[in-house]
Amino acid sequence: MLIASLIAKPGKLDPALVDSLRNACGGGDASWLSPDEAAEFTLERAPSNIEDLRAAVADQADLNLLPAQGRRKKMLLADMDSTMIQQECIDELAEEAGVGAHVKDITARAMNGELDFDGALKERVALLKGLPETVIDRVMETRITLMPGGKALLDTMHANGGYCALVSGGFTAFTARVSALLGFDENRANTLIIKEGELTGEVGLPILGRQAKVDALEQITERLGISEEDVIAVGDGANDLGMLGRAGFGVALHAKPSVQEQAQLRVNHGDLTALLYLQGYAKGDFAG
Numbered sequence: 001m002l003i004a005s006l007i008a009k010p011g012k013l014d015p016a017l018v019d020s021l022r023n024a025c026g027g028g029d030a031s032w033l034s035p036d037e038a039a040e041f042t043l044e045r046a047p048s049n050i051e052d053l054r055a056a057v058a059d060q061a062d063l064n065l066l067p068a069q070g071r072r073k074k075m076l077l078a079d080m081d082s083t084m085i086q087q088e089c090i091d092e093l094a095e096e097a098g099v100g101a102h103v104k105d106i107t108a109r110a111m112n113g114e115l116d117f118d119g120a121l122k123e124r125v126a127l128l129k130g131l132p133e134t135v136i137d138r139v140m141e142t143r144i145t146l147m148p149g150g151k152a153l154l155d156t157m158h159a160n161g162g163y164c165a166l167v168s169g170g171f172t173a174f175t176a177r178v179s180a181l182l183g184f185d186e187n188r189a190n191t192l193i194i195k196e197g198e199l200t201g202e203v204g205l206p207i208l209g210r211q212a213k214v215d216a217l218e219q220i221t222e223r224l225g226i227s228e229e230d231v232i233a234v235g236d237g238a239n240d241l242g243m244l245g246r247a248g249f250g251v252a253l254h255a256k257p258s259v260q261e262q263a264q265l266r267v268n269h270g271d272l273t274a275l276l277y278l279q280g281y282a283k284g285d286f287a288g
């Protein structure tokens with residue numbers, strides 16, 4: 001048995017669209033998890049034209065197919081930049097250094113899988129050489145905003161016994177702050193090298209990239225005594241694909257095109273609460 005999930009921006013999910021899809025797929029009665037925002041129905045089997053259906057409704061809602069069993073996960077494994085926050089921290093640091101446009105271009109290409117992640121990170125960090133250490137606090141306070149729905153996601157996962165880990169190709173100077181704001185149980189990221197109050201233009205080795213996120217998935221699930229199937233992972237970049245492919249649910253959130261093509265689940269309309277709807281939580285079930 002499968003679940004067909006439809007998620008739109010709040011107030012934008014048309015009941016007529018849900019009924020039309022349900023009829024087209026021969027699905028069961030629709031269940032509304034949030035009025036005019038999230039609905040789902042059961043299916044005996046996946047429609048052969050699922051990608052066509054996805055494309056047909058893409059401007060209005062995200063259509064995803066999920067197994068009916070084992071939907072509620074025991075662990076959240078999340079990327080940070082453009083996932084738990086709305087920015088890329090290194091791009092914001094680069095703006096302070098006056099090399100914003102150049103660094104943003106490298107970041108976009110790296111996140112789309114066009115460049116080697118490690119090399120692209122070293123190249124971008126080198127351009128930050130000489131920035132005062134105080135720039136990190138300034139960027140965090142004036143340029144970084146949380147992705148909507150993050151607190152509800154973590155609070156609800158925790159209220160149901162879940163564990164939450166933040167694993168970023170960004171920097172510990174930011175993951176530590178974001179982790180504390182949202183209530184993550186642990187965080188892992190790269191380290192910016194600082195000497196005499198200035199960024200040296202170097203990043204601590206080894207670099208935490210795609211494989212390190214897979215390693216985190218393996219290590220944390222083993223420590224908790226749970227399986228990778230018990231994990232819901234979320235990210236937006238090419239360096240997230242490893243963990244998205246291994247987790248029970250791998251969610252591409254407002255992701256780069258190449259990432260969406262390879263991810264199991266896609267969210268382009270909803271915010272981070274979409275991860276709760278995908279697990280079958282109704283809005284009335286949210287904690288916090």
